[in-house]
Amino acid sequence: MLVTLHWAENRKRYGLGLLAMGGLLCAWFGFIIGVDKYTPMDFFYQYSSYFAGLYFVGCLYASMIFSELGNRAQGIRWLSIPASHLEKLLCALFFSVLLFFVAFTLIFYLVDIPMVKLASHIIVREHYKYQGTNQLIGPMGVMNIFSGNGLSIPDRDMFLLGFFAAQSAFILGSVYFSRYSFVKSAIAVVILMFIAVLFITRVVQGNIPAGWRLSGLGEWIRSYNLTGSSGLVRLPAWFEKSRSFLVEFSVPLIFWFITYFRLKEKEV
Amino acid sequence: MVSIKDFHFSYRRKPVFTGLNLELRPGHIYGLLGKNGMGKSTLLRNIAGLLFPRKGSIRALGFEPGRRQPAFLQKVFLVPEEFYLPPIRIDEWVGHTAPFYQDFDQLLFERVVADFDIPLLSRLDEMSYGQRKKALIGFAIATNAPLLLMDEPTNGLDILSKGQFRKVIAGAVDDNKCILISTHQVKDLENLIDRITVIDEGKILFDQGLDAISASLHFKLSFDPAETAQALYHESSFSGNALILPNTDGKDSRPDLEMLYKAIVSDGAKINAVFAGRPGETPRKINQTN
Numbered sequence: 001m002l003v004t005l006h007w008a009e010n011r012k013r014y015g016l017g018l019l020a021m022g023g024l025l026c027a028w029f030g031f032i033i034g035v036d037k038y039t040p041m042d043f044f045y046q047y048s049s050y051f052a053g054l055y056f057v058g059c060l061y062a063s064m065i066f067s068e069l070g071n072r073a074q075g076i077r078w079l080s081i082p083a084s085h086l087e088k089l090l091c092a093l094f095f096s097v098l099l100f101f102v103a104f105t106l107i108f109y110l111v112d113i114p115m116v117k118l119a120s121h122i123i124v125r126e127h128y129k130y131q132g133t134n135q136l137i138g139p140m141g142v143m144n145i146f147s148g149n150g151l152s153i154p155d156r157d158m159f160l161l162g163f164f165a166a167q168s169a170f171i172l173g174s175v176y177f178s179r180y181s182f183v184k185s186a187i188a189v190v191i192l193m194f195i196a197v198l199f200i201t202r203v204v205q206g207n208i209p210a211g212w213r214l215s216g217l218g219e220w221i222r223s224y225n226l227t228g229s230s231g232l233v234r235l236p237a238w239f240e241k242s243r244s245f246l247v248e249f250s251v252p253l254i255f256w257f258i259t260y261f262r263l264k265e266k267e268v
Numbered sequence: 269m270v271s272i273k274d275f276h277f278s279y280r281r282k283p284v285f286t287g288l289n290l291e292l293r294p295g296h297i298y299g300l301l302g303k304n305g306m307g308k309s310t311l312l313r314n315i316a317g318l319l320f321p322r323k324g325s326i327r328a329l330g331f332e333p334g335r336r337q338p339a340f341l342q343k344v345f346l347v348p349e350e351f352y353l354p355p356i357r358i359d360e361w362v363g364h365t366a367p368f369y370q371d372f373d374q375l376l377f378e379r380v381v382a383d384f385d386i387p388l389l390s391r392l393d394e395m396s397y398g399q400r401k402k403a404l405i406g407f408a409i410a411t412n413a414p415l416l417l418m419d420e421p422t423n424g425l426d427i428l429s430k431g432q433f434r435k436v437i438a439g440a441v442d443d444n445k446c447i448l449i450s451t452h453q454v455k456d457l458e459n460l461i462d463r464i465t466v467i468d469e470g471k472i473l474f475d476q477g478l479d480a481i482s483a484s485l486h487f488k489l490s491f492d493p494a495e496t497a498q499a500l501y502h503e504s505s506f507s508g509n510a511l512i513l514p515n516t517d518g519k520d521s522r523p524d525l526e527m528l529y530k531a532i533v534s535d536g537a538k539i540n541a542v543f544a545g546r547p548g549e550t551p552r553k554i555n556q557t558n
Binding site for chain 2: 005267268
């Protein structure tokens with residue numbers, strides 16, 4: 001019932017938002033095709049456009065998912081709807097996390113595929129060659145964001161999972177901050193990241209014996225010293241993998257958990 | 269139905285309520301009166317579970333409102349002064365919102381909305397403030413919620429609509445329902461409310477049923493200076509001095525709520541002294557109005 005109510009009240013806004021998103025992607029890809037004559041719409045452009053759009057729009061949308069609570073009239077109505085806080089949170093997550101991700105990916109490919117074909121058509125028609133060679137540039141391919149088309153893309157999983165972590169922080173921010181939630185959440189995330197970096201570089205590093213330094217989450221190395229010895233201490237692979245899994249997946253869960261309790265104690 | 273004990277509430281460091289005690293019983297329409305900023309809306313939002321007491325307790329319909337359990341939210345409906353309705357058609361809004369309320373009466377909603385002269389297919393975002401408020405009042409009544417809280421419900425309603433409002437509310441109350449109306453437009457609620465509670469500085473200044481008021485106070489117009497001198501409160505008017513006198517010999521008069529409110533605010537102790545022997549009277553049942 002909450003899902004249908006939310007959809008009925010927001011479908012026009014969401015429809016327009018998706019159209020605007022598609023339009024902006026079209027304009028961006030059109031700009032790239034116009035500017036880069038040799039490798040327009042290559043995998044790098046597609047990859048970076050997808051993630052930049054996903055992060056920006058996803059976090060912007062997430063920062064508005066509980067925007068009702070920043071307005072007394074809307075907040076009264078939202079909190080008075082006879083449903084539990086958990087149901088309300090799950091409804092918000094359904095739209096902002098699941099449905100948004102699916103809709104964004106769909107819109108991206110709806111724009112990306114024809115734009116890649118257009119770029120390829122132009123390249124083939126114009127017989128573009130690589131600079132300084134006689135080798136013709138081949139048609140562009142559509143990037144599979146999930147498989148990476150077999151290419152080794154560093155940190156692909158981190159980007160994908162990091163999105164859900166970042167988005168969950170903005171969802172929490174939408175409950176915490178009544179106004180300018182996106183900007184305030186972004187500042188809070190930057191501050192948190194800065195504190196984390198400080199913690200790792202100052203506190204953790206300060207407790208490691210001289211000569212040793214952190215390398216990754218479960219690895220310490222000692223560089224060659226005056227005696228000519230070096231060293232590597234590594235936690236067991238299964239431990240490291242379990243910890244990475246927990247870090248990558250637990251951040252959204254932790255933020256959603258806090259959001260739930262913030263909703264329960266929200267006053268309007 | 270609603271029990272408020274030693275209720276304290278403050279906004280940051282500004283105290284609004286400091287030890288309020290109040291009981292609301294089913295079968296009655298309560299008028300909550302008070303000056304602007306005295307906490308009427310705050311009290312309603314606390315009862316609805318939208319704000320939490322800083323100290324003391326509120327129990328409503330056997331629930332602790334602040335927990336906002338769905339079973340409680342189904343049984344209480346707040347019509348706030350500032351309200352929001354989604355930008356969709358009325359029938360869509362009702363179709364998607366009514367299922368949350370088990371006892372929602374669609375026919376009653378259609379009847380009330382028809383009484384208010386609002387077409388069901390109108391878009392809520394294209395209606396005037398008054399029309400949207402009437403749609404919300406209609407919805408609130410149709411939920412059949414045992415506890416109906418209304419904050420300045422007649423604000424924004426035209427003269428005809430105020431009459432319709434009184435009629436609709438009077439028809440909505442029964443032995444199982446309690447309606448609490450907060451207002452500073454006392455005239456709008458005459459012949460509707462059956463108990464008046466005046467709050468001031470976070471405390472109850474006056475709390476009496478209309479029967480007790482009629483039995484204890486006599487409202488009349490007079491040109492007699494001696495009678496005016498004896499009055500608990502008086503106002504000059506073109507048709508003579510409007511007086512509130514102690515009703516010592518059981519005379520029948522119609523209480524003028526606006527004048528009574530002014531009398532209470534100007535010297536509550538004097539008015540309350542008349543009721544000294546009759547605290548905690550059971551309010552009379554509503555059976556008709558308008």
